[in-house]
Amino acid sequence: MKAFTKTKYGGPDVLRLEEVEKPSLKEGHLLVKVYANSANPADWHILRGKPFFARFSFGLFNPKDKILGADFAGVVEAVGKNVSGFKVGDRVFGETLQGGAFAEYVLAPAAVCGHMPAGTGFDVMAAVPIAGVTALQAIVTHGKLRKGESVLVNGSSGGVGHFAVQIAKAYGAEVTAVCSNRNIDFVTSLGADKVLAYDRENIHQHIGNYDLIIDTNGNLTFNDYKRLGKRGVMVGFTTIGHMISVLLKRAFSKFPLAQFTAEANTKDLNTLASLIQEGKIQPHIFKTYPYQDIPQAIGYIECMRTKGKVVMVWVGEI
Template identity: 90%
Template sequence: MKAFTKTKYGGPEVLRLEEVKKPTLKEGHLLVKVYANSANPADWHILRGKPFFARFTFGLFNPKDKILGADFAGIVEAVGKNVSGFKVGERVFGEALQSGAFTEFVLASAAVCGHMPAETGFDVMAAVPIAGLTAWQAIVTHGKLQKGESVLINGSSGGVGHFAVQIAKALGAEVTAVCSNRNIDFVKSLGADKVLAYDMENIHEHKGKYDLVIDTHGNLTFNDYKRLGKRGVMVGFTTMGHMISVLLRRPFSKFPLTLFTAEANTKDLNILATLIQEGKIQPHIFKTYPYQEIPKAIGYIECMRTKGKVVMVWVGEI
């Protein structure tokens, strides 16, 4: 089977499209024929081995996992022992960060897969896993957003942010979104009640007050969280120095600030699938690439100018 592989750290140029051995089915896993993937910031961070401390997980000097990629959507080819709830031929989507998803066939734990809604394209559902789960868990699991509460979402036009706006609205919150001036109309179309353009108003001087502050962009300071919100969720960070400066303040304050990494699970994936089926959220696909151009897609996402998601298609008929 074909797969994009990496044997050293670097940019998209180190990826190679190669013939590799098809995965052997394992207990508790699904073998899925991949129809589409999507690109995430995590992909280029892992590819480049940055920040450096991540190499203690992904390989200190060279990548220990050969295949890159996490998000996928496809059709179940085979079902391992002790798997319930999935059958051969079903359409599924999920996350395979450990085994790598930029490949014709992915071996994924059944626990990180969900069922695709009827009549929804593979490209659409491939856009969901990491970004959708991160948004859902930031808002619900960690942010504990309640109906009628107000939420400020910083970085509202990107992969995670555009899901976060829609999810918050679906839960009945009042949403104030922060994005660039050029993305105001896009973010309003997602359902935001108010939009702040960071290139027209300094977010670090904004005087608004919200029940929950979610930062998907990663440039809010600890003082920003305290000034703006009653509680906060930090999804991303711009630099290691910024993350450390925020986290060093946390133990010395009573302000409830959470930093987390999303954990894929079938329950949350199926909730997202239901919200999509009901029309309450809709992944926005900004750009689509054929699978042969996966390195180009990774390079594009690294520029961090994407509205919504970038997807890559393995099978023409989606």
């Protein structure tokens, strides 16, 4: 099968499209024929081996896992032992942070896969896993959003942010979104009740009173969280130093601020699928690449100017 491989850390140019062996089926896993992928910041962080401490998981000097890629959507080709709820021919989507998705076939634990809703395309559902699960867990699992509460979403036009706005609205929140002036119309179309343009108003001086602060951009200070909200969830971070500063201050405060790494599971993926089926959320595909251009897609999102998601499709099948 074709797959994008890496043998060293670096930029997208270190990726090579090669013929490799199809993964062997394992207990508890699904073998999925990949129809589409999406690109995430996690992909280029893993590709570059940055931040450095991540190499303790992905390989200290060279990558442990040869094939890059997390998000995928496709069709189940084989089902491993002790797997229930999936069968050959099912249309599924999911993520595997250990890599392997930027290939014609991916072997993924059944526990990180969900069923695609009827009538949706592979390109659409490939855009969902990491970003959608992160947004859902930030708002529901860690943010503990209740109907009628007010939410501030910082970084509302990106992959996670555009899902966060829609999910918060679906759960009955009043949403104030922070984005650039050029993305105001886009974020408004997602359902945001109010929009703050950070290039018109300094978010670090903004005066507000929100029940929940969701920071997908990662530039809010600990004082920003305390000034603006009753509780917060830190999703992204701009630098390791900034993250450590925020978490150290949290350690000496009673302010409820959660910080987490999202982990996909079938329940949350199926929740997202239901929200899409009901028309309550819609993944926004900003740009689509053929699979041959996966390195270019990763390079594009590394510039961090994307509205919604960047998707890559295999052999034109979506």
